Amino acid sequence: MSETNPNAALAHFNRQTLDFTLKELSLSGRADGDVAARGGSSSVELRGSKKLVCVEYPAVVKSVEKMLETLGGEQTVSKTFSDPSRRLELRFRPQDPFCHSVCGNRLPSTNLLLRVRRRVRKKDPKDAEIQMDIVGIIATTYKFQGMVDFQCLAVNSLNGEDTSLYDKIILRKAESPAFFEQDVPNFLPPAIFSRLDCPVDYFYRPDSQQKLPSAETTHVRKNLIGLARARRQNNAVFVSFNDPSVPTECLPAAKQNWARFCMKESDRRAEANIREMFERRPIWSRNALKANTNIHPEKLKLLLPLFAYYMVTGPWRCLWVRLGYDPRKNPDSKKYQMLDYRIRCSSKYGHTVPNIPVKAKRSAHNYSLSITLNKAVPQAANVMDSLSQDGPSTSRAPLPVSYQLKESSYIFRDGMLPPHRQMFYQLCDLEVDSIKDVIEQNSGNERVCDERDGWCVVGTTDKLRDLISAMIRKVVREKKPELPQVFQKRRRIGLIVKFPERDVEEEEGECGIKDDDDDDDDEDEEEDEFQPSEGSENEMETEILDYM
Structure with a gap:
């Protein structure tokens, strides 16, 4: 961020008033033969010039160091610049954790x-010569165009006096229990700040996009409260496990919606491809569809309601089922059931939460407030964007874009690690012989479809999770054979202090890697996080929101 000092100087220079009469303007680096008349114009070739970033700081800069501190430092500014969708955050009180930031938009410039250098003649101060050097080109500018939100200070106002509460509510070091038992006045910051920082002429008028046809008003009216955007008209049909029947045809609005966007030959090929896939296999997960096709995600959202409905609960939840096909009445649909698997994290599995070899899909540490996203940059492509090379083009053909996922996004084999900590597998995509044996143990004798285990034997879901966990544990130990011994050494020291008469061999046996038999005994005690449960609905809710 060597550009910061020139940018601050530029912001300071713009506020100055040059009180002189311009008599001659010369640009350094100009060729000798390029002579321009006084008061005329000159062409300058900008080769090898530095590319700079300008920050229009909304205050008078007296100290560059303090100015950078309010922006989070050079590292934070560089990280923000590397992501075009991020806005530059400014905190006027950087040491205050309750300071609400003001955000700057990233704009091209x-x-x-x-x-600028000014040379003045001693005899005639009004006779000045100005010389300007081009330091660099500013292609990106951050402008703070929004309003600064309200600030909440941790103070207690009593009898006209303000008393700071920061030392009483902020934990700066390890404190004794008396610190937590002391009486502190109530300090309740707002649960949420404004989602917008730019004023909007609302005038209390109804949103035109929220107007619904009369036929849909009764059905959707109860869901209109609290909407921050218009409902997505993708016309998907949702079915629960306890619903008596399943739809046999798609909604007419779904056909009309797709007809508006099906304009190219590639769209018709995509439609035929999805139809053929559901004829060949009646139940698909969205990841499996994405891994076997190369269709834009926005168009896939419009295609799926034409051929399938979405299961919300039961053993086929989060899956798309072909219209007219009821898996609850067909035992052959057992192989298409969904298994919600999450990697178990504990020291006995060779990976704890900090050093787990598989990243999480979402993290609270990477959560971004809505005001920190740049509204000025172009957003993601919509359905009407060109997705293929249909027709001739006068410009250079763009590079082909692939929307196809990897095979590991929906298939599990022995010796591989899942790409995420939580995965939704269909039983037919678990390509392991021992897993298939557990699934097929009651083949031909299916009698009742259970809401949790489907057509499988009761308890099959837990057995499959145990098998997959054992395979993943084996892979992790092969990749990281030496487990961290920090906690084991501390435990051994504690044992020596408490029980000095114990043998060294016994102590070392307790500190090393346990056998599988010992793991089974202590399994309930050492589990930390990501326990297998009835199943998380985070992924399902994410997919449902695409259609609401």
Whole structure:
């Protein structure tokens, strides 16, 4: 961020008033033969110029160091610049954890940063010569165009006096229990700040996009409260496990919606491909569809309601089922059931939460407030964007874009690690012989379809999770054969202090890697997080929101 000092100088220079009469303007680096008349114009070739980033700081800069501190430092500014969708956050009180930031928009610019020198004749101060050097080109500018939100200070106002509460509510070091038992006045910051920082002319008028046809008003009216955007008209049909029947045809609005966007030959090929896939296999997960096709995600959202409905609960939840096909009445649909698997994290599995070899899909540490997203940059492509090379093009053909997922996004084999900590597998995509044996143990004798285990034997879901966990544990130990011994050493020291008469061999046996038999005995005690449960609905809710 060597550009910061010139940018601050530029912001300071823009506030100055040059009180002189311009008599001659010369640009350094100009060729000798390029002589321009006084008061005329001159062309300058900008080769090898630095590319700079300008920050229009909304205050008078007196200390560059303090200014950078309010922006989070050079590292934070560089990280923000590397992501075009991020806005630059500014905190006027950087040491205050309750400080609410003001955000700057990232905008493209075509400006120059100039270094101006003024030479004045001693005899005639009004006779000045100005020389300017081009320091660099400013292609990106951050502008703080929004309003600063309200700030909440941790103070107690009593009898006209304000008393700071920061030392009483902020934990700066390890404190004794008396610190937590002391009486502190109530400090309740707002649960949420404004989602917008730019004023909008609302005038209490109804949103035109929220107007619904009269036929849909009764059905959707109860869901209109609290909407922050218009409902997505993708016309998917949702079915629960306890519903008496399943739909046999798609909604007419779904056909009309797809007809508006099916304009190219590639769209018709995609439609035929999805139809053929559901004829060949009646139940699919969205990841499996994405791994076997190369269709834009926005168009896939419109295609799926034409051929399938979405199961919300039961052994086929989070899956798309062909219209007219009821898996609850067909035992052959057992192989298409869904298994919600989550990697178990504990020291006995060779990976704890900090050093787990598989990343999580979502993390609370990476959560971004809505005001920190840049509204000025172009958003993601919509359905109407060109997705293929249909027709001739006068410009250079763009690079082909692939929307196809990897095979590991929906298939599990022995010796591989899942790409995420939580995975939704269909039983037919678990390509392991021992897993298939557990699934097929009651083949031909299916009698009742259970809401949790489907057509499988009761308890099959837990057995499959145990098998997959054992395979993943084996892979992790092969990749990281030496487990961290920090906690084991501390435990051994504690044992020596408490029981000095115990043998060294016994102590070392307790500190090393346990056998599988010992693991089974202590399994309930050492489990930390990501326990297998009835199943998380995070992924399902994410997919449902695409259609609401």
